[in-house]
Amino acid sequence: MCNTTLKAIFFTLFFSLHSFAKDNIILPIATEHYPPYEMVEPIAGLKGFDYEVLVEIFKRLDYEIDVEFLPWKRALAYTKRGKVLGILTCAYEKDREKYMIFSNPISTRSDGYYIRANFEGPKPTVIEDVMGQKVASVSAYTSLQILKKAHLNPMAANNTEAAIGMLLKKRFDYLYVNKQSTDFIIQQLSLASAFNFYPITHNDFYFCFSKKYKGVTKIVHQFNQTLKSVKEDGTYNRIHDKYR
16 A cells, blocks of 8 residues: 555544544533523523523534533632633632633623612712622622622622522612623512612623643633634624623
8 A cells, every 4th residue: 555545544544533532522611590691591592692602612613512500619619620621701800810711701791789779878989989888799709809808898698689689678788799690680580670770890701711621721722712703703792682
């Protein structure tokens, strides 16, 4: 058999095996129920705009993914240990740099204070405007850490829905959380008229990769390049338009 034929067979086998190996890689990803970014069960046929963008990116990269919905603290623990590729919809925090690589921004958020519509306390424009008031956020969220760093002595709720209920029951008077997610939940609970919102900051969300996950550096590069393409060809906006 001639060398040319042998080389052709070798390259065919090599690329076939490479493709087979890639097709059989299942990337484990952690997230939490955080509508409208991602939802454990579809609402009106929608799974969340960050979820849809994630699926589109890895579809284009020809990777199979397994997205598991977990409590936030467990998702963070799995990421620290390298048990998952990373967390979908994650905020930047300096301490997280020790065990995370942040993707390019995947979405945005507006953080601020919710108060009961009939509450007559201060109308905040900065974090510290509610000094001395009863404030809260959600356990393990960056928003809770922000309140702590401002020395506001916040209470912690287990999740956003629980926090909304506690605010309604006057357990505290100011709830500092993400507007996009909280508004969605409030609408689902038919409580839109029960609260007023006072915006404080506007920031980005990321896909947060585990530094301990094998081969993560290559995947981060591929993810960012494909995210750029998804935005440039209009797919990103078409996904988000379904949620507006």
